[in-house]
Amino acid sequence: MSQEVILRVEELTKLYxxxxxxxxxxxxxxxxxxxxxxxxxxxxxxxxxxxxxGQLPPSGGSLSYRGANGHWRDVLALSEPERxxxxxxxxxxxxxxxxxxxxxxxxxxxxxxxxxxxxxxRHYGTxxxxxxxxxxxxxxxxxxxxxxxxxxxxxMRQRLQIARALATNPRLVFMDEPTGGLDVSVQARLLDxxxxxxNQFELSVILVTHDLAVARLLAHRMMVMKDGHxxxxxxxxQVLDDPQHPYSQLLVSSILQT
Amino acid sequence: xxxxxxxxxxxxxxxxxxxxxxxxxxxxQNDAVIxxxxxxxxxxxxxxxxALTGESGAGKSSLMRMLYGNYRAQTGSIRIRHREHWGDxxxxxxxxxxxxxxxxxxxxxxxxxxxxxxxxxxxxSEPLVRLGVEPTAAQEKARELLTRLRIPxxxxxxxxxxxxxxxxxxxxxxxxxAHRFPCLLLDExxxxxxxxxxxxxLDMIEEAKADGVAVIGIFHDAEARRRVCDREIDVSxxxxxxTAA
Amino acid sequence: xxxxxxxxxxxxxxxxxxxxxxxxxxxEQIADxxxxxxxxxxxxxxxxxxxxxxxxxxxxxxRRAILKAVAIPGYQTPFASREMPMPYGxxxxxxxxxxxxxxxxxxxxxxxxxxxxxxxxVSIRQFFEKTAxxxxxxxxxxxxxxxxxxxxxxxxxxxxxxxxYQVPIPEPLRYLEPRETETRKMHALEEYGLMHVKLxxxxxxxxxxxxxYAYPVMVEDRYVTDPSPIPKFDNPKLSNSPxxxxxxxxxxxxxxxxxxxxKVKSLxxxxxxxxxxxxxxxxxxxxxxxxxxxxIITDDAGGRMxxxxxxxxxxxxxxxxxxxATSEExxx
Numbered sequence: 001m002s003q004e005v006i007l008r009v010e011e012l013t014k015l016y017x018x019x020x021x022x023x024x025x026x027x028x029x030x031x032x033x034x035x036x037x038x039x040x041x042x043x044x045x046x047x048x049x050x051x052x053x054g055q056l057p058p059s060g061g062s063l064s065y066r067g068a069n070g071h072w073r074d075v076l077a078l079s080e081p082e083r084x085x086x087x088x089x090x091x092x093x094x095x096x097x098x099x100x101x102x103x104x105x106x107x108x109x110x111x112x113x114x115x116x117x118x119x120x121x122r123h124y125g126t127x128x129x130x131x132x133x134x135x136x137x138x139x140x141x142x143x144x145x146x147x148x149x150x151x152x153x154x155x156m157r158q159r160l161q162i163a164r165a166l167a168t169n170p171r172l173v174f175m176d177e178p179t180g181g182l183d184v185s186v187q188a189r190l191l192d193x194x195x196x197x198x199n200q201f202e203l204s205v206i207l208v209t210h211d212l213a214v215a216r217l218l219a220h221r222m223m224v225m226k227d228g229h230x231x232x233x234x235x236x237x238q239v240l241d242d243p244q245h246p247y248s249q250l251l252v253s254s255i256l257q258t
Numbered sequence: 259x260x261x262x263x264x265x266x267x268x269x270x271x272x273x274x275x276x277x278x279x280x281x282x283x284x285x286x287q288n289d290a291v292i293x294x295x296x297x298x299x300x301x302x303x304x305x306x307x308x309a310l311t312g313e314s315g316a317g318k319s320s321l322m323r324m325l326y327g328n329y330r331a332q333t334g335s336i337r338i339r340h341r342e343h344w345g346d347x348x349x350x351x352x353x354x355x356x357x358x359x360x361x362x363x364x365x366x367x368x369x370x371x372x373x374x375x376x377x378x379x380x381x382x383s384e385p386l387v388r389l390g391v392e393p394t395a396a397q398e399k400a401r402e403l404l405t406r407l408r409i410p411x412x413x414x415x416x417x418x419x420x421x422x423x424x425x426x427x428x429x430x431x432x433x434x435x436a437h438r439f440p441c442l443l444l445d446e447x448x449x450x451x452x453x454x455x456x457x458x459x460l461d462m463i464e465e466a467k468a469d470g471v472a473v474i475g476i477f478h479d480a481e482a483r484r485r486v487c488d489r490e491i492d493v494s495x496x497x498x499x500x501t502a503a
Numbered sequence: 504x505x506x507x508x509x510x511x512x513x514x515x516x517x518x519x520x521x522x523x524x525x526x527x528x529x530x531e532q533i534a535d536x537x538x539x540x541x542x543x544x545x546x547x548x549x550x551x552x553x554x555x556x557x558x559x560x561x562x563x564x565x566r567r568a569i570l571k572a573v574a575i576p577g578y579q580t581p582f583a584s585r586e587m588p589m590p591y592g593x594x595x596x597x598x599x600x601x602x603x604x605x606x607x608x609x610x611x612x613x614x615x616x617x618x619x620x621x622x623x624x625v626s627i628r629q630f631f632e633k634t635a636x637x638x639x640x641x642x643x644x645x646x647x648x649x650x651x652x653x654x655x656x657x658x659x660x661x662x663x664x665x666x667x668y669q670v671p672i673p674e675p676l677r678y679l680e681p682r683e684t685e686t687r688k689m690h691a692l693e694e695y696g697l698m699h700v701k702l703x704x705x706x707x708x709x710x711x712x713x714x715x716y717a718y719p720v721m722v723e724d725r726y727v728t729d730p731s732p733i734p735k736f737d738n739p740k741l742s743n744s745p746x747x748x749x750x751x752x753x754x755x756x757x758x759x760x761x762x763x764x765x766k767v768k769s770l771x772x773x774x775x776x777x778x779x780x781x782x783x784x785x786x787x788x789x790x791x792x793x794x795x796x797x798x799i800i801t802d803d804a805g806g807r808m809x810x811x812x813x814x815x816x817x818x819x820x821x822x823x824x825x826x827x828a829t830s831e832e833x834x835x
Contacts, residue, residue, distance in 0.1 A: 080688075080692070081692045084692060084694065103700070106679075106700055106704060107704055107707055109703070109707055110703050110704050110707065113700065114696055114697065114700045115696070116696075117697075117699040117700060117703070118694060118696025118697070119696070122699070122773050123772060123773045123774050124703065124706055124772040124773075124774050124775050125774050127703065127772075128707070145707070146707050146708065
């Protein structure tokens with residue numbers, strides 16, 4: 001992990017009318033750092049993720065990102081074209097449901113290739129071989145390159161979504177319950193894969209999950225959210241093994257041994 | 259071997275613990291407050307091994323976990339010599355603790371905790387790879403350690419989660435020794451080992467000491483403790499209500 | 504177009520009718536119409552309509568859309584498409600654009616898949632013969648306005664001509680991204696990676712870009728545009744054409760344009776460059792080797808022939824060949 005901060009979040013707030021989505025969330029994320037955001041449904045973790053990734057305009061607070069060129073940018077002040085460009089170059093998003101992140105009527109190769117073509121790749125042979133290479137990285141057999149994701153299992157779809165997200169070598173990846181809805185054995189494989197890729201490409205990741213075991217295995221650091229607030233944050237194993245806040249204790253004690 | 263008289267003066271200290279205090283507050287059990295220890299202090303020099311002793315429940319493992327940053331200390335400091343300066347585990351930011359753990363502070367726990375599906379060879383070589391060592395060189399080191407600890411070569415490509423308790427323990431030790439951590443925490447490293455492997459592990463600890471590693475260990479095995487440890491620290495002396503020695 | 508602004512010029516400018524403009528208006532006229540039901544004399548029945556069917560305000564609205572479209576080459580300009588006396592899919596968009604462009608002095612040519620004599624072409628030509636009383640022609644070079652469905656004439660167009668394309672689906676990104684909100688944004692931000700995904704899929708499935716009609720183009724390095732379902736064979740003619748090219752989609756309520764001498768590039772990959780295609784044979788009727796051919800099934804035994812889809816082009820070549828042959832015979 002490099003100690004360089006690449007994302008700085010200050011007092012980020014999202015209100016839905018009088019209802020709080022998330023309130024006064026502040027943290028910093030370093031290069032190659034994995035931060036897990038945990039909490040139960042409705043705790044505001046998905047709202048936070050959507051605000052951070054630019055899919056939802058926050059009601060207040062600030063969000064700055066240090067780009068690959070070393071310059072800090074005020075993410076909330078970016079124009080839409082700039083924001084969209086960022087989200088298909090240096091940023092990526094992995095959805096819980098692969099159908100939200102994939103084009104189901106386009107082949108696996110086309111899905112991975114789209115991100116490259118979106119930033120100007122125009123050589124079919126290069127796009128195809130790079131797509132094939134990504135499929136290998138996520139352990140999808142090469143002979144599935146021209147198959148559509150509709151013909152894939154849930155785990156394979158999720159791996160394809162990850163390949164698609166990583167195809168333009170992003171630095172910051174947002175993941176929303178990436179292992180949710182998968183069989184346990186499939187989850188283990190995916191966790192291993194995500195961890196390998198995160199290390200290999202030194203990705204910074206903000207990972208939303210309700211699964212504390214996933215947080216333990218992937219995240220360096222975690223934040224516990226309740227009712228839109230961060231109630232505790234710290235080193236992942238410290239928060240899980242020695243939670244300080246009443247809610248964190250409840251959360252940790254209410255799950256099976258991780 | 260003697261009771262705690264402080265570190266030998268001819269070696270520089272690598273671990274300095276001062277006034278450490280810990281209580282657990284269980285909010286979901288009527289806010290029960292469980293005091294664990296207070297005013298714990300200890301120092302360990304390079305090349306020295308210190309055994310934590312005390313009855314079960316005295317807080318040996320809790321202290322060990324605090325030293326590693328796994329439990330949070332309420333008071334006091336845990337200073338670890340890290341590169342050219344001191345880091346305080348009790349107050350450091352998470353990334354500083356991870357930095358310490360990656361380079362300086364090793365921990366062999368009693369339980370192996372790894373992602374399912376990852377091969378034994380990768381589990382053991384991972385600490386080196388994270389430090390930027392060539393994967394081939396890291397694997398070479400891992401092979402050497404696994405061979406020495408008598409893990410059959412046929413098991414190397416498999417996940418250690420399927421192994422017996424003794425095998426898992428040896429994989430855990432191999433992982434803890436892959437990188438030469440300047441400070442090493444060992445929680446019952448010989449507990450479930452047969453005689454031959456126990457000897458090997460004790461040899462490895464002695465070699466680490468000879469290399470200048472500061473070791474803090476919990477050994478139920480009194481003979482092993484006597485063999486590798488220079489001093490003993492009775493953790494029950496830190497119990498709340500008692501004044502530390 | 505100035506003459507059009509004064510509706511009184513319209514009927515006077517055309518031949519024939521004795522009925523005065525004043526009489527052609529109001530309740531009286533409706534009575535006339537009903538009394539004339541079944542009468543073959545067209546001249547009287549069309550007098551109830553404005554020149555070229557649409558009222559002047561509608562035509563102005565369409566012309567404003569056309570001007571905007573010309574100003575932003577390749578951009579799909581919304582317009583308030585009207586109900587036309589023909590079903591959607593029969594060229595209602597093209598007809599409205601043509602109606603807004605026509606002046607009494609224009610000569611109109613209408614083709615459907617290259618042919619002047621198919622149902623769609625004939626009915627639209629008759630529609631304007633009746634409602635605008637403009638001259639019509641089948642000769643490409645004689646036309647000032649050409650309305651077309653799915654072809655560009657073989658004969659090169661000129662600066663004096665407007666070609667109007669009938670467009671079923673104006674949005675080239677539609678089949679890949681069904682959300683209109685999203686495709687508009689993609690156009691606005693020039694996010695066209697998706698268009699190449701379609702071509703990628705073609706190559707991965709067929710070994711080459713298998714899109715043979717409605718082949719997407721980039722207009723003036725800015726907007727990805729659907730050239731309407733013309734064969735990709737015609738795509739090169741889109742670029743740098745001296746004629747004004749207008750596209751009308753009635754059901755979708757969009758008008759877009761490729762102004763004269765505009766750069767139009769068919770999308771492709773560096774290693775799979777655009778190929779307009781060609782035929783291994785010449786036209787079975789006129790022998791042309793450089794025209795777009797239709798396959799004609801000639802019997803139930805699988806007999807077939809390939810002939811020019813541009814009937815004007817083909818028939819006149821044959822006429823020239825016959826004339827040459829005749830004069831040769833005469834000389835002998």
